[in-house]
Amino acid sequence: MPSATSVGLLPDKFDGRSFKMWQKKMHFYLTTLNLEKYIREDCPSLPADNTDFHALASVDAWRHGDFLCKGYIQSRLVDQLFNVFSNAATSKELWDSLDKKYRSEDAGSQKNVVAKFENYKMVDSRPLIEQVDEVHNLLHEIHAEGMRLCETYQVACMIEKLSPGFTDFKNYLKLKRKWMSMENLIMRLRIESTNRMNLEAASAQNRENNANLAEHQTAKKGKWQNKGNPDKGKGKVGPQNTQKFKKKAGGEPSKPRFSGTCNYCHKVGHKASECRSKKAD
Known part of the structure; x- marks a missing residue:
């Protein structure tokens, strides 16, 4: 058993x-x-x-x-x-x-896995490390089929398959004369990918902060302009009464003074019903 x-x-x-x-x-x-x-x-x-x-x-x-x-x-x-x-x-x-x-x-599957590896191209629209792992898995499949590839060749192929967004980093790796193992290359790619992700996150945060600051300044500027001219932007036509009235002891504001002309004595500041000349007569 x-x-x-x-x-x-x-x-x-x-x-x-x-x-x-x-x-x-x-x-x-x-x-x-x-x-x-x-x-x-x-x-x-x-x-x-x-x-x-x-x-x-x-x-x-x-x-x-x-x-x-x-x-x-x-x-x-x-x-x-x-x-x-x-x-x-x-x-x-x-x-x-x-x-x-x-x-x-x-034997046919050997040709298929080699073709997959040769034709694999990385793109900028997907995470770098995800694609690096896929290429690495294809290399493992090739080894499992009994085919052995020189590690220097594997490293060169991995570098060559990097997406266009990593062209500068690709050229930097090509110029390095010191021998590099596949493990060392993958570690460098992980570090580079992490650094770029951090920079993108920081840049996005800065853009958001700048947008919030600009919005706050615009709102603050509009507030001060409206404080100097409260009728601005309200669509009102003609002179407006901006006179401030003192509140009575009870807390209610007093009535505004009449600004028209009396029909009885033709003086400004009171109505005919309040005219003192009329009462004196």
Whole structure:
């Protein structure tokens, strides 16, 4: 029975893609179960007249182990592939059949991953580090396919793929004569990306502060102008009475003085009903 550790190492079911990766995981899983030898060995054969108990027991033990190994491999195939490879007689036959069919198909995937890497171009509309990680993952896929690339070549390709917004930094990296590892390059790119993000955030904050300051100054200027001429901008026509009136003791303001002409004595400052000359008569 698989141990708790072995269960944690159980590979995903194979669906026809990424065979080499699945094969390595499956090989390691079988090794933890001490069943790895069955994908390499043929079933031992005994002469028909051999009746030795120990020899027969040894063959039976091998067949039991091979049955378990084959079952573990088949259990990690999707149903469609399980039906295709269910008639394999031994673990070795099953393993070799899978290897023969899908390793040749992986040759095409090698060309695909190389094409993806060669054609990858970074853009300014996406975060730099996100794209750097994608290029780095493509390099890992190339290595997983059994292809090895010189690290100097990898570094040069990564620099060349930088987006137009990093042209100055790209030229700076090209002029550096000291050898640079991929790890060192990625660290420099992370620092440069972080610095640019901080500068952009600070610039945006300054623009917001300047806009708020300009708005405040405009409002303050308008307030002082309106204080000197309270009727400005209100659309009123003709002279307005700006006379201030003292409040009475009760807190209510006194009535404004009449500014017209009396119809009785023709003097300014009172109405005919308030005219003293009329009362004297």
